[in-house]
Amino acid sequence: MDIADLTPELLPYLGQAAYFELGMFENLAQAIRLAPDLDSKEGLSAAAGRALAKHQGLVAEIRRRGGEPAEVMAPFAPALDDFRAKTMGADWHELLLSCYLAGGLLDDFFIRLSDGLPGDVGPRVAHLLGQGAGTDVLVKHLKTAIDGSPGLGSHLALWGRRLVGDTLLVARSAIPAAVPADGASVPAHGPAPAHGPASAHGEAQIEPVFTELIAAHTRRMDGLGLTA
Template sequence: MVKWFWQRDKPKRTLMLRSRGDMGDATRVDFAELAPDLGRFLGQAAYLQLGYFETLTRLIRATPELDEKEALARAAGAALSKHRGIVEIIRAQGDDPTEIMRPFQEPLDAFRRKTIGVRPRETLLAVYITAGMLDDFYLALASSYGETGARVATILREDDDTDEIVSILRRTIESDGEWRSLLSMWARRMVGDTLLVARQALRTERLAADEKRVEPVYTELMGAHARRMDAMGLAA
């Protein structure tokens, strides 16, 4: 049986979100109290991956260079694979994936529209930043859902095939100082909107009184974001 490029075996991500003092059991339990119900968690996570896939496929059409098209296709395939994996978990729960995702279509599409830049490189950077931050956030949330959460975490840790995207962006940044300035500013715009999506995924009725419980996760999200920016030669 022939396997397409996104179906081939891939290495697993090793990123673990931890606070500076290591996120121990007590912190995870406290964070779990802010986690949404399982259906909301799965629906949001699945639709986010579908959104990454859609944006990346749009970028393929806007990219003339064949090697870059292939790199984008691999990243899009990785996002689609994650989407399908989470959808299978939803079905295993006895739910209809379409109905579970439907409540998040409008708000997450609105968020995704904010990531579409005037230039394809802006959009590409936005996908890389937002997908990285939100995958990390949902990995942190996954520990709240027992065995089902562990299955989602395994899916999210799969290789997202973005190494070549980083190379494309780095070459762009190194080619022109104006690109460096433009993409730095664009990346900073993305962070606030992305953190807002993460915040809205939590139990908002409890969040106002328990803001400190999620602070270690926000700290680690920003730390991982800074490392991704450094890898491209951009300041966070």
């Protein structure tokens, strides 16, 4: 499979990834606000800093190509704002789990797609997104809470299963419209409709990527002792 078939054009790719990382940063800033003690605030501030550095690195790539970051990100704002609203959670633990699971899955996803980017930008973006996400602190707080509170594990397992569906839809929307079975070309830039019809050909290419993403998601859930 050639991953380049699944990779959007460069500026839309950078715009969606940059806006996603800005949202991750905003979620982590919210997690800092809700943190019950100074030690948690302190640890989360490092994670927020990583998300911000990713956002800023992607914005720098947009500028390097003469793009205006706000314009390049704008087409992705409504769907990603909606995603954030749906996955913000009702309390600190749900929010931490969202940051951990959605951040992990979509970083993985954008890294995977970066293989298909032209020139030397792919490896640079993969390096940027692959840097430790500072999520150890999320795992630490979630584990402590799950161990200390009977019932929280099954509650968060449900939340995690709900999150993965919404998160995969974001990933799906990044992939250009699938090539129809008759081979007629379709515009390959801009977000594809999340639920749009896709030919068997397109889906056959996409499936292994999503299988990998879901496997990594399951490992994250397992690591927390949650049933995926």
